[in-house]
Amino acid sequence: MTTKTMLLATSLLTLPGAALAQDVPPAAQDDVLKIGLIYTLSGPAAALGEQARNGFMLAAERIGELGGMETEIVVIDDEQRPDKAADDARELVQREEVDFVVGPIFSNILVAIHQPVTETGTILISTNAGTSNFAGAECNPNFFVTSYQNDQNHEVMGAYAESEGYQNVFLMAPNYQAGRDSLAGFKNSYTGGFAGEVFTEMGQLDFSSELAQIAAFQPDALFTFMPGGMGVNLVKQFDQAGLSSMPFLSAFTVDETTLPATQDAAVGLLGGANWAPDLENEANEAFVSAYIEEYGAVPGTYAMQAYDAAQLIDSAVRKVDGDLTDRDALRAALKEADFDSPRGDFSFGVNNYPVQDFYLVEAVKRDDGMYGTSVREKIFDDYVDTYADQCQMDAS
Amino acid sequence: MANLFVLQLLNGVQLGVLLFLIAAGLTLVFGIMDVVNLAHGVLYMVGAYFVATFAALTGSFWWGLLLMLPAAIAVGLILEVVVIRRLYARSHLDQVLATFGLVMIANETVKIVWGTSPLSVPTPELLSGSIPLMGPLRYPVYRVGIIVAGLAVALGLFLVINYTRIGMLLRAGATNRAMVSALGVDIGKLFAIVFTLGAVLACFAGALIAPILSVDTGMGESVLILTFVVVVIGGIGSIKGAFLGAILVAVVDTLGGVFGPILLREVLDPSAANQTGRMLAPMLVYILMAVILFAKPAGLFGAKA
Known part of the structure; x- marks a missing residue:
């Protein structure tokens, strides 16, 4: 052992909190997996946030303990107000000490909560908004998107x-x-x-x-x-x-x-x-039928993308055996996206935005009498967003 | 371009009769009872929610419309007795505060009862589809229906106001309230009738528009400002003024909204042209109001200066 590593080891032993504070949020130390959801749950756009919340909760219920850990989920309504959302995000990270923040629906809310969450080292997973800035030059290792890039x-x-x-x-x-x-x-x-x-x-x-x-x-x-x-x-x-x-x-x-x-x-x-409820694969059939049974409505992309966020967290936490203190390992596990998405092929690009297929969908009256979209043809295969090549993700 | 003009003129008239239905009640309440009722838009919203609920329950828009009427009368009477009656002797500021409070209470109540998602009302079979107008242009039958219904109500109101005893009292009340009261007319009863009539008309307007627009909280506020402009242009307390004001405001608004940007697009890029046009269109209405008030300070048919 060299002197340098000796010194490092000693300082780690004597000052564990101080040494880790740079990157590992205090939330990572406990045995509870705590997740904060920020969605628009009131006002004219409440239906979108409700779908997303339902989708996430459905996955959480189906899986049971996410990542094999005791799971606690906090749901917050951002009221579609960026200022409120930023305060909520700070509160989730600092007071509630959540391990993951999931949401929001709207891009202006995402822009408001991005920094308060990611600067503390907490992982932010957007299940809908995917702005161009975070896909390109401002991409961030603590930020993942399970939806799409907005364009x-x-x-x-x-x-x-x-x-x-x-x-x-x-x-x-x-x-x-x-x-x-x-x-x-x-x-x-x-x-x-x-x-x-x-x-x-x-x-x-x-x-x-x-x-x-x-x-x-x-x-x-x-x-x-x-x-x-x-x-x-x-x-x-x-x-x-x-x-x-x-x-x-x-x-x-x-x-x-x-x-x-x-x-x-x-x-x-x-x-x-990027998906429709009648896309033919096993994961999708399970998701759609469970959603309809639980909520009596056809799920939309908002629900599916939030459902995947829960699956993503589950898969990554399992990969690191519930050890959330090794942030690089956790981020690497997230990046693998090792779960069965209802949309079929799903992986993350260099900017942590999805690489996925896109379809032309058509509104139909379904056999069950409800209305939904239906896949008509595939337009793009494994489509990477146009901003990804501007992303220089550093390892920190 | 001529096609577009005709279509827009029809759209203008349709918006006009709708504004008239709302403005008629507002102008009476304002002119006769001297109450500034910011909650008038709420009645419009409630009418739409009623028809959505009753139409869903009975499976028929027409039943929904029919059942909406007694419900609207009930809401109007309850509001008058519980809140508005207490405001007659108060200052306008108190009235504004109280009715603004009503707006908030009503919006929250609607959210609690009907949820946050917008409701929808299917277009009645009889009035669905569109009729050919000229060339490839078509016009929705339902909007024609709104124009007809609005004109029928306007005619009915005209007859009631000019040829019945209650109409006479209404006209007298708008001109000189104190004198009507001094002549031994039960002013409390008259006010209750006026307010309820206004409430029913606003609810009716909301019910008519429900198959076109999604039924949503806050739909009342968006229409209220334009309605106040109509009332001021027409002259406070005048039904005739409300009718002409409504048509004038709506036609200027719809034609300006389309032809403004088209003319501006000749000189500006589309985004800027639309932005400017959009800003100009609502301004046109206020410019119109300013010009009319300059020439006739009491509005077109105002009783009081």
Whole structure:
């Protein structure tokens, strides 16, 4: 043993807390696996957060003790307010001493909680938001994403429009960051022309003006990004306006959170996604049937991605035998993503964002009478996001 | 472009009759009872929730609409007796505070009773689909239905106000409340009737719009501001003014919303053009209000200056 390692060993023995504080959060020392969920559980977007929470809880229930450890789960409502979410995240990490923070739904919330969580060495797993900055230059070894990079679903639709040979697409999105990103993502993989490009007000409910323009311009197809209640209204009014013969391409607009409200009006509309409830594999069948039995509703991607986050934690903690103090080993175990995702192929890229397949999905009325999305064709295989090569992950 | 103009004009009229239904009650309550009722939008929301619930229970939109009416009357009467009645003698600030409190209580109650997810009401079979307009353009039958229903209610109100005893009292109350009271009219009863009528009209508007929009908490607030503009333009207390004001505001709003950006797109890039257009469209309504108030300080048909 050299003097240097002797010194190190001595200091470790005498000052264990101080030496470890750099990287190992105090939470790692105890025998309890504590997980904090931050989701939007109130307000107009509550349905999305509820799906995600349900998905995570379902996996936790099915597995029992996550990672073979006594599991404690704290659920927090961020109220879709970044300032509140940042405080919540700090409280989870510092007072509740959680080992993992899981969530949120919205990108602006993710940006707010990212630093408070990851700077303490706690692992943050986003089950929905996947902003470009954290996928590229600001990638972080303590940050994992089980959903997608935000642009990808829009790129799927752009690629589909391209393959259909559309020359004249009408674009519509709400006027805020994600809306503008959405149209940019679509344009990444679509080279044809545009019949029009409209940015609507955030939270707009009556789309009669926009639909009048669409009817007047007669585009080859409409591409839109209208999450939540906006999408419900748009889809119903699109149907009522007699436009249903026009191809309706969308992302985060026609999914299992909006279909219970739009029902028949949405059937046949197209979307881009990394999964659909009828994807054929064993893990998916088990997940979907368990979810329907437990919650009486068809799960959407929000639920599936949170379900995978629980599976991911379980697989990684088992790999390190519940020893959460060796952070490098824990991160390596997480990165292996050694679990059966309902979406089939799943692995992490260099930036800890998923490498996965993307599909064109169509809204259908299912055999059980409920509504859901259904896979129509695979658009991208093992798709890596376009920001991954900007990520220089250092080992610390 | 002519196609788009016609479509937008129809959209404007449809929004106009809807605004009229809400504004009619607001203008009466404001003009006759001198109560600033911020909770008027709540009634619009509650109407939509009622029709969603009753339509789901009975499986028919029409039954839902029919059952909504007694429920709306009940809500109107209860609100009047429990809260509004106590506000008549209070200052406008007290009224604003109390009715704003009502908005919050109502929104939370709705969340507790009906949950946070938006509800939806299926379009009635009779009015589903769309009718061909000109060329490839089509217009939803349901929106035509709203226009017809709104105009019918407007006509009904016109007849009641101009040719019945209660209408006479309403007109008199809007002009000179103290005199009506001095002549021995039971002003308490009149107020209860006025408030309930306004509540039913707002609930009816909410019920009509439910198959088009998702039924959601907070849907009342979004429409309330435009309704206040309508009331001010039309003249406080005037049903005729509310009708013309509503159509005017809605047509200016919808046409401005579409043709503003189209004109601006000639000079700006789409995102900026839409942004500017979107900012300009609601401004048009307020510019209109400013111009009208400049020419007629009491509004188009205002009784009091």
